[in-house]
Structures are given as C-alpha cells and as structure tokens.
Amino acid sequence: MLAFILRRLAQSIAVLLAVGLVAFTLFHYVGDPINAMVGQDTSMQEREELRQRLGLNDPAPLQFARFVINSVQGKFGLSYRTSEPVGRMILERLPATLELAFCAAVFSLCFGVPMGVWTGLYPKHWTSRFLQAASLIGVSLPTFLIGILLIMVFAVILGVLPSFGRGNSVQIGWWSSGFFTFSGLKALILPSITLGLFQLTLIMRLVRSEMLEVMRTDYIKFARARGLSNRAVNFGHALKNTLVPVITIVGLQLGAIIAFSIVTETVFSWPGMGQLFVQSVQFADIPVMAAYLLLVAFFFVVINLVVDLLYYVVDPRLRSGMTTSAARGH
Amino acid sequence: MAFVDLVRRAADSDIWYSFKSSRIVVVATVVTLLTFAMAFLAPILAPHTPFDPATLNLSDALKPPVLTGEDGSDWTFPLGTDEQGRDVLSSIMYGTRLSLVVGIAATLFSMVLGIALGLVSGYVGGAVDAFIMRLADVQLTFPALLVALLIDGVVRGLISVQRHDEIALYVIIGAIGLSFWVQYARTVRGSVLVEKGKEYVQAARVIGLSPVLIMVRHVLPNVMGPVLVIATINIGLAVLTEATLSFLGVGLPSTQPSLGTLIRLGQEVLLSGTWWIVIFPGVTLAILVVAVNLMGDWLRDALNPKLR
Secondary structure (H helix, E strand, O other): OHHHHHHHHHHHHHHHHHHHHHHHHHHHHOOOHHHHHOOOOOOHHHHHHHHHHHOOOOOHHHHHHHHHHHHHOOOOOEOOOOOOEHHHHHHHHHHHHHHHHHHHHHHHHHHHHHHHHHHHHOOOOHHHHHHHHHHHHHHHOOHHHHHHHHHHHHHHHOOOOOOOOOOOOEEEOOEEEOOOOHHHHHHHHHHHHHHHHHHHHHHHHHHHHHHHHHHOOHHHHHHHHOOOOHHHHHHHHHHHHHHHHHHHHHHHHHHHHHHHHHHHHHHOOOOOHHHHHHHHHHOOOHHHHHHHHHHHHHHHHHHHHHHHHHHHHHOHHHHHHHHHHHHOOO | OHHHHHHHHHHHOHHHHHHHHOHHHHHHHHHHHHHHHHHHOHHHHOOOOOOOHHHOOHHHOOOOOHHHOOOOOOOOOOOOEOOOOOEHHHHHHHHHHHHHHHHHHHHHHHHHHHHHHHHHHHHHOHHHHHHHHHHHHHHHHOOHHHHHHHHHHHHHHHOOHHHHHHOHHHHHHHHHHHHOHHHHHHHHHHHHHHHHOOHHHHHHHHOOOOHHHHHHHHHHHHHHHHHHHHHHHHHHHHHHHHHHHHHHOOOOOOOOOOHHHHHHHHHHOHHHOOOHHHHHHHHHHHHHHHHHHHHHHHHHHHHOOOOO
C-alpha cells in the first residue's frame, strides 16, 4: 500500500514538473519579460543590467530551478496586464471558482445518482425513457448554450434569478464566500446548474448502465432469495458495486468541471479564475496563463491521486489483491 | 459495369443494412447533409451579404423574426436582424460554413499529426516512443479546451493583436488540431505494435524497403479503420470546441463570425429581449452537433462492435 502511494506520488510530481517546464518555457521564450517591465525609453544598457539582476542571463537549468522554487511558494511574478502580483490575483478569485465547482459537483451527484438508480431499476418506466432521451440532449448541448437558455428563461422572461455576478459575499479571512448571503446563494443557482448539467447526465447514464449490469448478477438473485428487502438489495448490494466506475468518472470530471468553469464563468460574468484565464489569453498575459496552468495541473494531479486511493477504500477486492501480491513478493 | 457492381455490393453490405434499419441515423445523416449544403452554398443561397458593410442599412436593425408577427418583421429578413441590420439567417449560413471549415480542417490536421506521431512512436520504439507517449500522457491530463485556449494565448504572445485577427482562422485550426492528436497517436501506435510483428512487414523489410515506405504504404492502411471512426466523432467535438473558443472571444473575430462568435455577440444584447439573435445560431449549432455525433456513434458501432 505504502509503496503504491509512493509510486503514485512520484508520478504526480513528474507530471507537475513537466507542466512546470512548459510554463517556464512560456515565461521565458514567449514575449520578453523585460519589455513588459520597463518603459519605451529605457536604454539597452539599463535593460541589460536589469536582465543581469533578475538572473535572466543565468543558465536555463538554474533559472528553471528558481522558477520551481518560486512557484512552490506561490510567487508567479507580475501580470503583464495589471502589474499586480499574479499569486494574489489568483488567490482573490480562487474562492469564487471553488464554490461554484463544489456546488456544481454536489448538484450533479445529488440528482445524477438517484436518477441513474431509478432508470437502472425501472428501465421500461416512462419517466426512465424520458430521462434517457433528455440526457442525450444534455450530453450534446454545449455548456454556454445551456447557460444562455437558463438566463433567458429565469432572468429575462421570469426575472427571478440574477443573470450575472456573484451577489454579495462575506469575507472570512482571505476567503470571500457567497454561501452566507441570500443574493450570493441566489446567484449560485444558475451557474451551478449550467456547470453541473453535463456531469449530471454523464453520472446518470453511467449509474444506469452499471445498475442494469449488476441487477443481472447471481449475488443479487441470491440476496433476493434470502428475503432481503428491496431497499437493502438495491442500495446495499447493487448501488455499492456500481461505485468504482462512478468514482473514477466523477473524479476525472472534477477536473473537467474546473476547466469548463471557464465557459460558465464567462457566460455569467462570474468573478473567478476561469474568467481571469480567458482575459489573460485575450491579452497574452503570459505570467497569469503560466500560473493558471500550474494550478490546474496541481488540482488534476491531486484529484487523480485521491481517486486512486479511494478505490482501495471502496473496493475490498483491490485491498486483498494487494496483500496477496505483496505476500508473493511482487 | 464496375460501378453498378459496386453499388450492388454496397447495397448488400452489413453497413448499409444497419444504416437503413436505424431511422434516427438516417434522419441525422439527412440533417447533416442539408446543413453542409446550406453552409457551403451560402454565397448562392443566402439572401443577404451580412459582412459586406456596404449592403447594411441601420434602419433594418433589430427586426424581429417573421413568425412572431410583431411590428416591423417582414419576409426580407425571415429570422430577423441584429443591432447593425445584419440578416440573422444569412449570418447563420456563413457562420455555419466557417464552423464546419474549422471543424473539418482541425480534425484533418490532428488526424495527420496523430497518425504520423503514432506511426513513428510504434515503429521506431525506444526513447522516441517513450517521449511521444509521455507527452501524450501529460496532455491527456488537461481537457482539450484548455490546451486549445493555451495555444491560442501563446500565439497571441508571439504576434501582434492585429496580425492575430488576420490569421485567426489558421490559429484556431492549429490550436484545436494540436489539442486532439493524442487519441489518434495512441490508437495508431497500438495497432502498429501489433502489425509490426506480422510477416508482411518482415517481408517488406527483407526486400529492403525504407522504413517510411513500409509505414505509409503497408502498415498505415491496416490501422486506418479505427482512425476514421475517431475522426468522425471528433468532427462534432472540434466544431463544439471552436464554438466554445469563439464564444469566449478567443476564436474567430466578429468581422469573420462563426456560430460561436454569433452566439457571443447575441448574448451581449440578450438582456434587452432580442432573443432571436442568439437563439437561432444556438439551435443551429445544437442540431449540427447532435446530428454529427449520432452519425459518429453509429459508425463506431457499425464498423467495429468491439471498439465501443
């Protein structure tokens, strides 16, 4: 078990270093950082001195090492666009994105799993057929179109929910939270649905097909023969065994949620990291792009690691497989 | 005579049978073909030339669609006009054309790139293989949308903004192409590893053919099946990615709008109640993507039931 964790950790760090190398290359070879820092009338001599002082003439491996050390400490330099420290800009916008991603994930799980169980248990029922057809549309519609449709219905026609922004937020230390005000909660509804809908349909279809498969197995028949209640069979035996693929997909989709929050945040003018990233792409603000890239890579790697570890919690077969193979001396 | 034979053989084939028996796929194919025809015949079919400023008239601005029966709507602009008096129907036709051009070109580009890297990776092996596959692993960690955004941003850093607008079409094709190559490369590499050990490759080597010739003429035809299936599915994805990028404002500029750009421009004025500017391009995009995806799914199952 420990060897497994260590191996996965080493892999994760290797991926992060590779992404770091890409970010570092961006930093140093796309656009000249000196040009971004000084005015038009700075002489070549002064530029060269600045270059020397900042260590831009050092050998590339040394610079990369420095870049890695700075990144670990959250120092990503100054934005070309606003001249603010990039680390602080991202930190200010992180809470908005994480709260949105959290709500979207909760929304998709709370509706996706029960809907999947229902359609898996009663595949012939008309509600199941309806959900199945609706999910096909949900998978195919682009995120931004869903957002626009929701805005049109709930903000323009009905006028009950806000179409942009976060509402009022409460400051807790450096974390600004929208969970504690009425307008903040109201503003979360439409973006969370937009962001979570794709995941919801995916989870629903996955749970459904897994349920259909599991319900045919012998141990379910045996559980019924033992006279267990429907509830115990459906949830205790069937649902539990569908969880491994569901955890994989949900975990990997968390990464997708963070990426697609870029689109949702643009639709709803949500002041999060995704919006910051789109602006930095439009202005070729390389330090912000590099920092965002590293941060997202970090999230992805952590999520993948947690997902791998969760397998061992959920599936006892893996644990026993591990000990037997360890006993054999592999 | 040979042609008649070919048609008869096609009509007898399993694929044609499976195509005929799935009504929804037939509908999807017809819809796709109609969309393609509408898009590529836009210069002939479109009633207006929305991106020629000389033909625009501001007094035509913000006309509602005909079917609403509201004041000011008329049959010259069946789907209404936007705030600059551009005909929404014609904009959609030209926009669909651009979306399809980008989608198809990006898919071809990623296919060629992926096949080349996959062939080299599988055939040469060793350090080259390890490098390409690790690169693929790292790229797979990120969603394609993110990679495309990043590439676009880097290009913007390398050239001036004005120049970027001129070559935006090529930039976006390149960005999407570069973010979709991994799947092809992995599939091709896997098949090449299998094919490499077979007798016909050894025979080709024995008679002294060059590695490039062996790869392209002998190995490649045997690995094309799954590649074409991936390509069909990826056209829908590429169209969607392009629309998303343009919607985010980093794709095609508003002087040269694709469906995604049209949706972005429409959303900016949505709150004033002019829903037709955004809804019609949106519906067109949705129908197109759903139809192409249905065809891709069908092709995947029809050509190789084991692939799934």
